[in-house]
Amino acid sequence: MSAPSPSRVQAYRASILHFRADPAFDTDSHAWHEDGLLIVEDGRVQAAGDYAQLRHTLAADVPVHDCRGKLIVPGFIDTHVHYPQTDIIASPAPGLLPWLETYTFPAERKFADPGHAREVARFFLDELLRCGTTTAMVYCTVHPESVDAFFAESEARKLRMVAGKIMMDRNCPEFLRDTAEGGARDSEELIRKWHKRGRQLYALTPRFAPTSTEAQLQLTGELARRYPDTFLQTHVAENTDEVAWVKSLFPASRSYLDVYDHYGMLRPRAMFAHCIWLDDHDRARLHETRAAASICPTSNLFLGSGLFDFARADAARVPLALATDVGGGTSFSMLQTMNEVYKVARMGGTYLPALRMFYLATLGNARSMQLEGTIGNFAPGTEADFVVLDPQATPLLKRRTSRANELEELLFALALLGDDRTVAATYSAGRRVHLRAGSEHAEFAS
The missing domain is CATH 3.20.20.140 (Metal-dependent hydrolases)
Incomplete structure (x- = not known):
């Protein structure tokens, strides 16, 4: 059964990553907000950016779900x-x-x-x-x-x-x-x-x-x-x-x-x-x-x-x-699929950065389907389909990500070591449609 409809506006504080272009062909391919805020209104993205810049735009009664320590990416x-x-x-x-x-x-x-x-x-x-x-x-x-x-x-x-x-x-x-x-x-x-x-x-x-x-x-x-x-x-x-x-x-x-x-x-x-x-x-x-x-x-x-x-x-x-x-x-699991596509590419003489693998699984796939602007990133007005990833989901993943010094290392660990356990919550059109067993319910809107 799907969760009940959320309040009209919801906000999520976490690290936020989404894409504007293919990292293989564009140096300005992505937006990364280590302390970020995703604002959702009526099932669509209203804004995504730095928490420090966006928090002042929220009305006093808008709930901010604190997901710090986790990473939000498009579905x-x-x-x-x-x-x-x-x-x-x-x-x-x-x-x-x-x-x-x-x-x-x-x-x-x-x-x-x-x-x-x-x-x-x-x-x-x-x-x-x-x-x-x-x-x-x-x-x-x-x-x-x-x-x-x-x-x-x-x-x-x-x-x-x-x-x-x-x-x-x-x-x-x-x-x-x-x-x-x-x-x-x-x-x-x-x-x-x-x-x-x-x-x-x-x-x-x-x-x-x-x-x-x-x-x-x-x-x-x-x-x-x-x-x-x-x-x-x-x-x-x-x-x-x-x-x-x-x-x-x-x-x-x-x-x-x-x-x-x-x-x-x-x-x-x-x-x-x-x-x-x-x-x-x-x-x-x-x-x-x-x-x-x-x-x-x-x-x-x-x-x-x-x-x-x-x-x-x-x-x-x-x-x-x-x-x-x-x-x-x-x-x-698209994370396990990234794991294997990395190896397929290496066997063929190509190196796939984790940044590109995440691009392919989100905006790249939306573009290939001619659905950019509808799904695939957090551009204002897109449908609010997103995933909350937990870099500490398993002991090994927690140990490796705690030593990550840059975004590429973090994403690479998620791609090579992650699976369904890494997905703390999944949202479709702003509604929570999956909550991992054992996750803290207070973090996530229903």
Whole structure:
């Protein structure tokens, strides 16, 4: 259950960090207030800055919640995650395709049952909020009931979520197969029902090119043009076996990404998961079309898919995003995802500062989704989605952060040593939606 509505204005005193730009390309990328104040009014950010400067702007009756010793950052954003795969996280398989056949498809079959879908959606959203994730791009199943269940649970909590019905009409079990026309019709009905209803947003969701006929991809592209403010999400170039399969199915296409490009699916608000086995022409097309690459390090390592190439992606100025990809991914925590993406980058010869990892998980992901100005930082008027992080959450984290001499050291320790225990509280549109067990209730508004 969500907490009761807060007072009209709330203020939070803590260290505050948020971003204006990508630290990889802009030296003036972030705002850091060691003794800061975040002021929230009617679910939106009114101001964020130094406590000494902002405290005089508060009316005498505005409560100031004292969170000193903790760090407030914008709510984490996950750009690629499958809620129906919650129950198959950490399932053993030798690779992506056998993992789909053995675990994923049987699990997704159960989502024709609205009761089952609703129960899993509740647990899934609880887990996201426990890890500090306030927005996610979510795959449902082929069943429209799975979408209704997810959005109903999200709407009840007043969360900003993006989700969509999977579309697949071939190369999958009969019990999960739709048709080109049926999938498009269901998707359009769901768009009309849910897109921009409160904080809910719809994503056209063809699973990946091998499970859609050319007719289905054609209709998806038509829907993308008919509803340009919707999102689009799918997978591309995750592993070499998959790439070879796509080549055999679409021999006339220049590349895997080119299959989607041919059908008009590269556009702003399109999110392509993985993007490991791309070439420079593909990367240039992502940049030109403002479609984004969603990096899924725990999933790529778990399934042995490969390492994302940061150097080539940055050289092409590809819009980058970060994601957990549960259930191929092995954690709902964006902090643990930072831990793994740091290692993936190092193995590929790139050093990722912690500052950039936090950027990717917040404003970077919002930008990749074309949602800057709505979520992702503390610019005045943005929705007040934020996380209170505790640098003393575990004995080891407390010991390491107590020796941090600069912001980068503090963030690096949080990224490499942090997990769900580090999240003291999570807020969505100014409402507390998660409080860590054992946290001092007096610190946090309800």
